[in-house]
Amino acid sequence: MMSKLFSSAAIAALLAFTAPALVVSPAAARQPLKSETYKQLDLFADVFERVRSEYVEEVTDEQLIEAAIDGMLTSLDPHSSYLNKKNFADMRVQTRGEFGGLGIEVTSENGFVKVISPMDETPAARAGVQPGDYITHLNDEQIVGLSLNEAVEKMRGPVGSDIRITIRRDNVAEPIQLNLTRANIKVQSVRFRAEDNIGYIRISSFNEQTQPGLDRAIARLKEQLGPKLIGYVLDLRNNPGGLLDQAVSVSDTFLEKGRLIVSTRGRGGKEGDRYTAKPGDSADGLPIVVLINGGSASASEIVAGALQDHKRAIILGTQSFGKGSVQTVIPLQGQQSAMRLTTARYYTPSGKSIQQLGISPDIEVQPAKVEELAQAAQRRREADLPNALRNTDQGGTRPGTPAAPAPASPPVPNAPADPGANVTPSTTPTAQPPAPEPVDYQLSRALDLLRGVALFSQAKHTN
Structure with a gap:
């Protein structure tokens, strides 16, 4: 049975980000190719061979073909696209709303991964991770400077697998190391x-x-x-x-x-x-x-x-x-990749x-x-x-x-408020009251x- 979705419209002119869980699309009846179509395919093959042999840097056949497919789809409208193996897997994780991980909502702040909040009843909450903590290392590997997506991907993993995180906390001089076991995390939408x-x-x-x-x-x-x-x-x-x-x-x-x-x-x-x-x-x-x-x-x-x-x-x-x-997500090549059409x-x-x-x-x-x-x-x-x-x-x-x-x-x-913030009141005459919460x-x-x-x-x- 074919599943359909309405993919998100990225407001900063990005493409869609959500997609359904695994979908199966019945094979479409192929229309016979016209002679003019064969000429166009010959043109594509000619360009493909020229790029393979003469481009200034070596490019794999897989890269060229994926780029050609994606170009064909993205030229149609802002929401059609090609999903390679990794992107297809990520899309299924997002639409399921659950994954193996630690249960931490994070953001990026000045190149650091900052905890917004641990989710209730998750490994992070049970281990004592607090809002405002900065995550600096995963399994003793420094993650400062990684993109937020790269850091999140490293924190996710199979349910039951272990990971050691190192955090820095305001008003605590030494780094804190916590050993956590990944669990099944359900996203709170x-x-x-x-x-x-x-x-x-x-x-x-x-x-x-x-x-x-x-x-x-x-x-x-x-x-x-x-x-x-x-x-x-x-x-x-x-x-x-x-x-x-x-x-x-x-x-x-x-x-x-x-x-x-x-x-x-x-x-x-x-x-x-x-x-x-x-x-x-x-x-x-x-x-x-x-x-x-x-x-x-x-x-x-x-x-x-x-x-x-x-x-x-x-x-x-x-x-x-x-x-x-x-948009309909149609798996390709034995569900290793897909097209969003x-x-x-x-x-x-x-x-x-x-x-x-x-x-x-x-x-x-x-x-x-x-x-x-x-x-x-x-x-x-x-x-x-x-x-x-x-x-x-x-x-x-x-x-x-x-x-x-x-x-x-x-x-x-x-x-959540940031419990690590310095809330000691100032005694100077010029001290100003804290800014009110935005209405x-x-x-x-x-x-x-x-x-x-x-x-x-x-x-x-x-x-």
């Missing part, structure tokens, strides 16, 4: 918390862990808030997308039986798949506000579009990215294609901070990418009014909106 009497749910990507995480979040919020719960905020800002089946499942969570979620059309407008909701609304009909911005792409736009068209949620924020195409466009329940256009919020709310707007002015959307598929419903043109610039990344929900203006407006809806409903019921 869903985070949640209670905002007074409102459930806040943040979905950062759509992988195989997303729906279980959403179910857990809703159950915990209901348990925590009980009858005080008045609604939900579903935060999809800067969510680049992921698996189609997870986007459908998340939409289904809030829709009643039979509601159309999304449909697809292939070459020439040929009708493709139609996905409808199953019985039951896990939110029990409570009001929902969905937050989107220019970083909300693909699968995020499916969810926002479905809930908007069925008037199940109020969409708040800024224009979304505008990626309305479907754009095979269809998707349409919201109202029959609208958002390719190049995006989802327009019901209530437009810009971020409050001026510096965020300045950064967002440099962000690109789907319509700005080279060779982007045109929107056939709009004649391939951009919207008449340019979309408002998208905000920079919102603050990460529940981001998430869009989230504040969403919470206010839900409170207003709840008050209106309460007053109407009383009358």
Whole structure:
């Protein structure tokens, strides 16, 4: 059975980053080659031989052929590409949302690997790794200067294998060495918390862990808030997308039986798949506000579009990215490599294609901070990418009014404080109070909106 995905639209004009777990595509019927095609293949062979024999440096046949295949696919649109053995394996790890590792969220800071947070109930958390720690060595090999991806790849490995990490911690003079055993780590694509009497749910990507995480979040919020719960905020800002089946499942969570979620059309407008909701609304009909911005792409736009068209949620924020195409991952050469090929466009329940256009919020709310707007002015959307598929419903043109610039990344929900920071107060007269935490203006407006809806409903019921 063929699996399909909506790959993420990299906001800095990069290509898609998520893909489905292992997929099997039935062999396509080959069309007979025309005589002109044979001439073009002869041309390719001539160029190939010239490069092999005369290029200034030696290049392997594998390099040349892979580059030729990738060039053919990437010339089609921004989201079709060739995945070699390594990239295909990495893609499957990302979409599964689980891997053998240590359970540390890390970032790069001035060439060092810095711990953002250890994940609960993982080898890193049990060993005492703390937010703010700097990882300097892995198995006594220095990693300072490596790229973040290279460092992460070294920390991952088979479940049950051992690794020794060396960390530096503020206010601790000597380096700390920890021996850890890799375990199966599940990526937390869903985070949640209670905002007074409102459930806040943040979905950062759509992988195989997303729906279980959403179910857990809703159950915990209901348990925590009980009858005080008045609604939900579903935060999809800067969510680049992921698996189609997870986007459908998340939409289904809030829709009643039979509601159309999304449909697809292939070459020439040929009708493709139609996905409808199953019985039951896990939110029990409570009001929902969905937050989107220019970083909300693909699968995020499916969810926002479905809930908007069925008037199940109020969409708040800024224009979304505008990626309305479907990618199918087709394994090649015995599943050692694969091609990611754009095979269809998707349409919201109202029959609208958002390719190049995006989802327009019901209530437009810009971020409050001026510096965020300045950064967002440099962000690109789907319509700005080279060779982007045109929107056939709009004649391939951009919207008449340019979309408002998208905000920079919102603050990460529940981001841990850095316990290693020096918090000793200064005694000098010029000491300034610590800077206040940045206010998430869009989230504040969403919470206010839900409170207003709840008050209106309460007053109407009383009358």
